[in-house]
Amino acid sequence: MLEKIQNVLRTHLDNETLEITAATTFEELDLDSLDLVELVMSLEDEFGIGIEVEETLVTVGDLVRLIEGLL
Amino acid sequence: MTSPICDLLGISVPVLQGGMAWISDWSLASAVSNAGGLGTVAAGNAPADYVRDQIQKTREHTNKPFAVNVMLMSPFAEEIAELLIAERVPVVVTGAGNPERFMRRWLDAGIKVVPVVPSTGVARRVEKLGATAVIAEGGESGGHIGELTTMALVPQVCDAVSIPVIAAGGIADGRGFAAALMLGAVGVQVGTRFLVANECTVHPNYKQRILAAKDIDTVSTGRRLGHPVRSLKNAFSRGFAALEYEPNTTLEQLEEYGVGALRLAAVEGDRERGCFMSGQVAGLVKREQSAAEIIADLISGAEAALKGASSWVK
Ligand SMILES: Cc1cc2nc3c(=O)[nH]c(=O)nc-3n(C[C@H](O)[C@H](O)[C@H](O)COP(=O)(O)O)c2cc1C
Numbered sequence: 001m002l003e004k005i006q007n008v009l010r011t012h013l014d015n016e017t018l019e020i021t022a023a024t025t026f027e028e029l030d031l032d033s034l035d036l037v038e039l040v041m042s043l044e045d046e047f048g049i050g051i052e053v054e055e056t057l058v059t060v061g062d063l064v065r066l067i068e069g070l071l
Numbered sequence: 072m073t074s075p076i077c078d079l080l081g082i083s084v085p086v087l088q089g090g091m092a093w094i095s096d097w098s099l100a101s102a103v104s105n106a107g108g109l110g111t112v113a114a115g116n117a118p119a120d121y122v123r124d125q126i127q128k129t130r131e132h133t134n135k136p137f138a139v140n141v142m143l144m145s146p147f148a149e150e151i152a153e154l155l156i157a158e159r160v161p162v163v164v165t166g167a168g169n170p171e172r173f174m175r176r177w178l179d180a181g182i183k184v185v186p187v188v189p190s191t192g193v194a195r196r197v198e199k200l201g202a203t204a205v206i207a208e209g210g211e212s213g214g215h216i217g218e219l220t221t222m223a224l225v226p227q228v229c230d231a232v233s234i235p236v237i238a239a240g241g242i243a244d245g246r247g248f249a250a251a252l253m254l255g256a257v258g259v260q261v262g263t264r265f266l267v268a269n270e271c272t273v274h275p276n277y278k279q280r281i282l283a284a285k286d287i288d289t290v291s292t293g294r295r296l297g298h299p300v301r302s303l304k305n306a307f308s309r310g311f312a313a314l315e316y317e318p319n320t321t322l323e324q325l326e327e328y329g330v331g332a333l334r335l336a337a338v339e340g341d342r343e344r345g346c347f348m349s350g351q352v353a354g355l356v357k358r359e360q361s362a363a364e365i366i367a368d369l370i371s372g373a374e375a376a377l378k379g380a381s382s383w384v385k
Contacts, residue, residue, distance in 0.1 A: 032297070033169075038192040041199075052171050053196070 001064050008042055009060070022061030043067065072370050076204060076235050076258040080162060080183060081136040083107035085258030086248075086366050087206070087237060088265050090140020090164055091214070091348075092116065093337040094273045095265070097125050099362065101132035102270035106363035111138040111164060119150040126158050136161040138185070143168025156180040164206065167215050167298065174200045187239070189217025189224070191231035204235040206260050211241030213263050213350035216291060216301050222254070229255030243352035245372015252377065261369070263350035268362045276340030277347060284353035296325055303347040307332055 006020045013029065020029070026036060040051050043063075049070050057063055074085040086108035088099065092115030100110030110133070112125045122139065129137050139160050141151055144167050152173045155163055163177055165186045174197070177184050183203040188194040194205050207228040209221025217224075221240040229236050238251035239260035251259050265271060267278045280303055292311040293299045302308050314320050314328055329346065336345025360368070 034190045034192060037169075037190070037196050041192065041196060053169055 001068055002060070004046070005043070005060060005064055005067070008039065008046065012039055012042065020060055022059065022064060024060045025058055026060070027058075047071065072374055074252075074257040076237060079203060079235060080109055082109050084366060084370055085237075086369055087111065087138070087164075087239075087258060087260040088362070089212075089214075089239060089260045089262035090114075090138070090166065091262055091266070092140075092142060093334050094271065094277075095140070096272055097128035097132060099265060099268055099271045100125075100137050101129050102268065102362035103265070103366070104129075104133045104135040104137045106361075106366045107135075108362075108366050109136060109138055109162065110362075111140050113140045113142075114145065114147075114151050115142055116145045116147070118147050119154045122151055123154055123158065126154075126160060138162035138164045140164045140166055141170075141173075142166055143170060143173075148173075152176065155182060162203075170197065171200060174202070185237070188228065189219065191227050194228045194232050194236075198232045198234050202234060204237060205232065206237045206239050207256070208260070209238075209240030210291070210301070211351040212239060213289070213301050213348045213353075215298050216240075221251070225251060225254040225256050241350060241352050243350070243355040245369055245374070245376050247352070248369050248373035249376035249380070252373070253380075259369075261365075263352050264356050264365060265362065266349070267356055267359045268365055269359060270362050273337050274340030276342055277336055277345075278359065280342070280347050281349055281353050281356055282359070284349065284356075286351065286354040288353060289349050289351050293325070293329065296322060300329070300346065300348060301350065303349045303353070305345070305347060306343040307336075307346050 009020055010016050010018050040053050044051050076085045084107045088103040088110050090111040090113035092113045095111055095113045100112045103110035112129055114122045162183045170186050178201045185204045186197045186202055187206045187208050207225045209224050210216040211221055225238045235257045237258040237260050238256035242259045242261055243264040248259050266281050288303055289301050290304050290308050291299045291301045292308055295315050332346035335341040336347045
């Protein structure tokens, strides 16, 4: 799952070699709450699920756990 | 003038009065609704009891539809969300935050939900969740603002969604109204101009400052907090800016500085310590009028501008 999200993020940020781990924060990636909305929408399409955007999403790991809980 | 948003919201002219925390109570909201627009009671950070009382008073003064503006960052958001269902409020407008956790409940209760959106992504998102319409609000606005301007945001949101789009930010007369329609919007939300409506109960000092303001008199502060605010320049805004640019200031200190400042301006009229939220169009606002006169002027001005526009086409 982490790998899939890494790929989506790399595409989104247009940087194929970007270092991303579960501990990476969205802030470090320069993604604000509006970027997160876009990101979550592409992930919904990718996995065919509905994700509720939570204000508590801080790290990439938070997002991985959220999506794993929905699958 | 009419537009698809009129049928959708049950109003006779496509003008929404923007919710303004501490300011737009039943008095302004019912006056706007009685004049054929959509009046809005602002919930702000107030507790549910206050909002219930405002809804009841609005209903005592108008039998037309009205909206309640919910600040999603409010500590009382959850109780207010339930109250709006219990009260069967006709329209909910959401601002400052993510409405997802409440949308389904409101829509299931037959409430029309119109979120304020700062980007195409959020607009598409709320459309998918069933929003009735969206308000694309540009950074010219007073209050909490997004990055994009109305001119750039409105047409992009219109392209991104198929639900009706209402434009907000920088609209204070018929020219701005007509321009918004040209950008693809089907209606407008107006905040700053309604501050000086006779029925608006804001402190007289606030009205005076709006009436005296020039084009260059607003400033945005709080970008470091992630939720910038546009307000009139005064001791408060200068202090905020100084603190914001001081590298040692923590976010907590900055947040703390702003607490209660809108109330000080709106209720106490404190010219030094108050935060006088205002849009860039304050310089266009020159007269105190009734809400009905403001709406009539917006409509006749827009009709004149739209009729005149064909003279540009050869
Ligand atoms: C004093 C003031 C307070 C405001 N408070 C709120 C609010 O509580 N919730 C909200 O969604 N928008 C708020 N706004 C934004 C207005 O609803 C409206 O969208 C905006 O004023 C439109 O731009 P304009 O000021 O250029 O007309 C506020 C605006 C002002 C001027």
